[in-house]
Amino acid sequence: MEDVLSVYKRPRDPNRPVVCTGEIPRQLIREVYAPLPMEPGKPKRHDYHYKREGVVNLPVFFEPLAGWRTVMTRERRTRIDWAPFLRRLLDKHYPGAEKVILVMDNL
Numbered sequence: 001m002e003d004v005l006s007v008y009k010r011p012r013d014p015n016r017p018v019v020c021t022g023e024i025p026r027q028l029i030r031e032v033y034a035p036l037p038m039e040p041g042k043p044k045r046h047d048y049h050y051k052r053e054g055v056v057n058l059p060v061f062f063e064p065l066a067g068w069r070t071v072m073t074r075e076r077r078t079r080i081d082w083a084p085f086l087r088r089l090l091d092k093h094y095p096g097a098e099k100v101i102l103v104m105d106n107l
Helices: 002-008 079-093
Strands: 018-031 050-063 068-071 101-103
Touching (some): 050 079
Antiparallel strands (some): 018 050
């Protein structure tokens, strides 16, 4: 853990950016009933019933010292799905970087 924390203490270097990763799995839902409109003295009301429309995985990449982040979407969470995100990160966001320091958790 101390090694990871020491990476965060490094000064910002555009040629060797420190990029962190994370992911947010989300359930996609749709309302079954339309919300009831506002009335005098009553807010708009939503019913608790919903229809499950699947799940999505949202990988997040962020460079804390630059104040930059990007989120991508994918239906699954596999190695095959992860590889295009890394390629896009390197090719699109850091094409001129000498080396990208990637801080990852469980992936």
